[in-house]
Amino acid sequence: MTRDRGEDARLIALAVLAIAALLILPGTLDFSTAYGLISAIPMALLGLSLGLIWGYGGILCFGQTAFFGIGAYAYAVWAVNFGDTTGAVVCAIVLGAAFAAALGYFIFYGRVSDVYLGAITLVVTLVLLQVMRRTSGPEYKIGDALLGGFNGTGAPPMRVPWDTGTMLIGPPLLYVSLGALIVCYFVCVAITRSHFGRVCVAIRENETRAELLGYDARLYKLGLFAIGGGLAALAGVLSGLAVTRVTPELFNLKNAATAIILVIVGGRGTLIGPVIAAFGIFYLQKSLGSQQTVNLDLVLGALLIGFVLLLPQGLVPAVMTLVLRRSGRRRDFKATRRGRRPGRAATRTGRGVDRDLQAAE
Amino acid sequence: MEELIVFVVTLAYAMANLALIALGLAIVFGMMRVINLAHGEFLMLGGYAVVLSINNGINIWLAMLVIAPLTVGAIGILVERLLIRFLYGRMIDTLLATWGLSLLIIGLITVIFGPQTPSGALTAPIGSVQVGARSISGYELFLIAMTLGSLALVYGVLRYTKLGLLARGTMQRPDMAAALGVSTSRIYMATFGFGSAMAGLAGGLLAPIVGVLPTIGAAYVAKAFITVISGGAAILAGTGSAAVLLGGVENIVTQLTGPTMGAVALLLAAVVIIRLLPQGITGRFFRRSL
Numbered sequence: 001m002t003r004d005r006g007e008d009a010r011l012i013a014l015a016v017l018a019i020a021a022l023l024i025l026p027g028t029l030d031f032s033t034a035y036g037l038i039s040a041i042p043m044a045l046l047g048l049s050l051g052l053i054w055g056y057g058g059i060l061c062f063g064q065t066a067f068f069g070i071g072a073y074a075y076a077v078w079a080v081n082f083g084d085t086t087g088a089v090v091c092a093i094v095l096g097a098a099f100a101a102a103l104g105y106f107i108f109y110g111r112v113s114d115v116y117l118g119a120i121t122l123v124v125t126l127v128l129l130q131v132m133r134r135t136s137g138p139e140y141k142i143g144d145a146l147l148g149g150f151n152g153t154g155a156p157p158m159r160v161p162w163d164t165g166t167m168l169i170g171p172p173l174l175y176v177s178l179g180a181l182i183v184c185y186f187v188c189v190a191i192t193r194s195h196f197g198r199v200c201v202a203i204r205e206n207e208t209r210a211e212l213l214g215y216d217a218r219l220y221k222l223g224l225f226a227i228g229g230g231l232a233a234l235a236g237v238l239s240g241l242a243v244t245r246v247t248p249e250l251f252n253l254k255n256a257a258t259a260i261i262l263v264i265v266g267g268r269g270t271l272i273g274p275v276i277a278a279f280g281i282f283y284l285q286k287s288l289g290s291q292q293t294v295n296l297d298l299v300l301g302a303l304l305i306g307f308v309l310l311l312p313q314g315l316v317p318a319v320m321t322l323v324l325r326r327s328g329r330r331r332d333f334k335a336t337r338r339g340r341r342p343g344r345a346a347t348r349t350g351r352g353v354d355r356d357l358q359a360a361e
Numbered sequence: 362m363e364e365l366i367v368f369v370v371t372l373a374y375a376m377a378n379l380a381l382i383a384l385g386l387a388i389v390f391g392m393m394r395v396i397n398l399a400h401g402e403f404l405m406l407g408g409y410a411v412v413l414s415i416n417n418g419i420n421i422w423l424a425m426l427v428i429a430p431l432t433v434g435a436i437g438i439l440v441e442r443l444l445i446r447f448l449y450g451r452m453i454d455t456l457l458a459t460w461g462l463s464l465l466i467i468g469l470i471t472v473i474f475g476p477q478t479p480s481g482a483l484t485a486p487i488g489s490v491q492v493g494a495r496s497i498s499g500y501e502l503f504l505i506a507m508t509l510g511s512l513a514l515v516y517g518v519l520r521y522t523k524l525g526l527l528a529r530g531t532m533q534r535p536d537m538a539a540a541l542g543v544s545t546s547r548i549y550m551a552t553f554g555f556g557s558a559m560a561g562l563a564g565g566l567l568a569p570i571v572g573v574l575p576t577i578g579a580a581y582v583a584k585a586f587i588t589v590i591s592g593g594a595a596i597l598a599g600t601g602s603a604a605v606l607l608g609g610v611e612n613i614v615t616q617l618t619g620p621t622m623g624a625v626a627l628l629l630a631a632v633v634i635i636r637l638l639p640q641g642i643t644g645r646f647f648r649r650s651l
Contacts, residue, residue: 060453110636115396115452119590120632126583127628134621253579257460264457298468304461308454309447 011189014272018182026174033286034174040282041177042068042239045184046255047262047274049231052188055268056197057224058204060114063121064232064259066103066128067096069250071233072155072240073132073147079156081143086161089237096233097226104225108218125251132248152247155240168241177238181275184231188271191227200224254297261300264307267314276316363493371616374501376608377508381567382581383588383600384511385560390589391596392532392552395445395455399463400585401578403557407433407564408573409470412483421486421569429565430558437557441550449549463578470575477574485569500570507566511559516597518555519651528552587631593641598650602642607631 026034046068053059071092078088103124107117136149147153157167158176168176191197203210203217211217240246249255262281266273285296311318386400397403407429414424444462448455487499519525531538531548539545564581571577588607592599610630615623638645 106632106636110639112635112639115456116590116635116639118453118456119586120635123583123587123628123631126579127624130624131621253582254464257464260457260460295468295471297464298472301461301463301465301468305444305458305465306461308458308461309444312454 011186015186018185022175022178022182025178026171029174034171036282036286038174038177038242039239040278041174041181042235042242043255043258043262043281044275044278045181045235045238046232046259047266047278048181048184048188048271049228049235050259051263051266051268051271051274052191052231053224053228054263055270055273056192056204057200057221057228059221059225059228060118061121061225061228062118062260063123063125063256064228065251065256066121066125067100067229067232068236068239068255068259069125069128069132069246069248070099071096071236072246072250073153073236074233075237075240076153076155076246077142077145080145080153083156084164085156085158089158089234092233092237093230096236097230100229100232101222101226104222104229108221108225111218122256125256126253129248129251132251150248152245152249155244155246157244158241169244173241177242180234180238184234185271185275188231192271196220196223257300257304261304263314264304264312265315267316267318270314270316273314273316363495366492367495367497368616370497370501370505372609372612373505375612375615376604377505378567379584379588379608379611380600380604381504381508381511381563383585383592383604384508384515385556385558385563386585387589387592387596387600388515388556388559389553391594391599392528392556393449393549394452394594395449395553396452396459396586396589397445397556398456398459398582398586399440399466399578400459400560401580401582402463402466403433403437403560403578404564404567404581405470405573405575405578406436406466407561408568408571408577409474410561411565411568412573415483421483425565425568426562430562433561433564434554434558437560438550438554440557441553445553446546446549463582467575467578474575483569483573504566511562512597512601515559516651519596524551584627587627591631591634591641593638593643595643595647595650598647599641599643602647603634606634606642 025037029037046064049067050061050064053061053064074092074095075085075088078091079085082088103121106112107120112120132147132152133150135147136151138146140147140149145153157169158173160166160168192201199210199215199220202213203215203220207217236250239250258281262274262277265280266275266277281300284299288294288296288299307314382404385403386397389395389397389400410429410432411421411424414428415421419428440462444458445455448458485498485500487503489496490499490502519529527538527543528548528551531543531545532552535545538548571580588600588603591607592601592603607627607630611623611627614626634642643650
């Protein structure tokens with residue numbers, strides 16, 4: 001299998017940058033930015049999970065927040081009952097992935113197509129929202145953990161696995177969140193570069209052809225969907241820890257829309273795109289502040305419409321196209337894109353980028 | 362006997378409620394294969410039209426039955442011209458763009474009217490009706506009648522008017538319709554406007570019992586979406602059968618165990634329907650109906 005050298009180089013550069021950020025950032029940021037980042041990173045991770053399953057698997061899931069919220073609730077319930085937060089994180093990820101697998105079984109083995117898939121997932125998250133809102137009262141509890149209806153339930157702070165006396169709140173939580181995001185990003189990169197990931201891309205491009213080659217599209221999609229569910233659940237845990245509470249609002253339409261917006265703005269078929277978009281929107285939110293004339297819904301809505309109409313491939317692929325043109329690879333790129341001369345040159349150079357660009361179309 | 366009447370009325374209301382909420386979306390989806398995720402916000406705008414009219418001293422019946430559908434219909438035509446018409450044939454992009462539109466409308470309404478409901482004198486204009494020792498809401502009876510009326514109106518417009526004939530022809534074969542001198546672009550615009558007007562009517566009618574908030578659309582859109590998707594492509598038969606089935610399941614489970622399980626049962630029923638009939642109910646049954 002040929003690999004693109006440029007892609008490897010970019011990944012290494014990114015890894016160095018990420019580790020540098022992890023070492024430097026938490027110490028240097030002022031309090032409000034650090035606190036904001038702790039809330040923004042889970043959204044980036046949620047965007048990453050959707051970027052993986054939608055961008056690489058072609059699974060348009062409108063309800064990624066379902067796994068997000070389930071993860072958060074699973075963490076809270078486990079941590080309250082057993083006091084062990086490491087197990088709680090594992091439990092959350094496993095439960096998120098399991099729920100995604102169960103839902104995915106209905107969807108993929110029922111051969112539910114794009115729009116219907118979006119409908120089912122969206123409805124699942126909205127029903128979870130409504131159900132969790134109604135769980136107020138002492139009779140709704142799992143073990144010792146009250147679910148608490150509208151107000152939700154408390155998420156006990158995470159503890160260091162080998163030193164359970166130390167709680168991770170404030171700057172240490174930023175280390176944990178940022179570290180988790182970086183690890184998950186590279187796990188996703190590894191998945192997309194593995195055999196499994198490439199089969200998923202093949203299925204996205206042409207499901208019938210992939211099946212004729214002997215791959216069970218349903219199983220591959222189910223696997224990818226479950227991985228995405230696990231990632232989203234981890235994002236939910238971090239989101240609950242950021243505000244030390246788990247509320248039904250994790251499931252709401254706004255979060256579901258934000259995940260979609262991150263992928264659209266960042267670009268389908270890239271993994272870094274949604275993450276960059278999440279930090280961009282965090283910056284936007286911070287600059288809008290609490291003034292009342294332009295609220296965030298308005299801006300996000302306009303952003304989504306604008307990108308769908310004017311720049312449907314998203315930011316990162318658009319920028320990459322520009323950069324590639326500058327560096328003289330334009331001819332190869334055009335040849336593959338139009339499918340007229342997909343000769344040797346086109347398949348060797350810029351392979352990763354071509355894939356990304358095709359994904360964006 | 363009294364118990365039975367009350368039971369039948371609540372059951373019929375649950376079904377009618379779903380059909381009323383979903384009808385506007387079903388017209389747009391069934392005719393144009395466009396799913397408008399801002400549908401909930403169109404209902405919300407209908408509610409706001411009623412509240413603002415009442416606060417300005419306009420009769421509530423006039424506000425609900427005339428002003429709300431006309432206002433939202435006009436907004437729908439505007440949206441079709443500015444946004445939807447660029448996206449025909451791109452179902453996913455339409456979904457995303459209308460989702461953006463939904464956020465945009467929520468944001469705009471929040472900026473203009475604030476996050477709280479501005480309703481002053483908005484109450485249901487019909488009192489309760491006595492059935493022996495029990496009483497049932499007269500307004501719910503009125504809503505059931507209005508739902509049947511709306512369904513009849515849509516059937517009448519599509520089946521018996523020139524515009525309905527042109528619209529159905531355009532949806533079946535746009536190229537042939539255009540060759541015969543029909544302006545397909547205008548037909549699309551009118552159809553979207555008609556669907557929006559029905560959404561506005563539903564929003565206006567429901568405003569007195571549901572209340573009016575910028576974020577109320579989320580409560581509608583999920584139910585409407587699920588009803589239309591379960592129903593499939595046929596507008597009236599699909600919406601009707603899905604509303605009867607899902608509304609029935611929800612209401613019976615609610616009466617047995619309470620509203621939480623009712624919502625869950627509604628979801629499960631819809632998921633099972635879509636799993637068994639991926640094209641919706643009318644993908645297999647009543648295929649030739651309207």
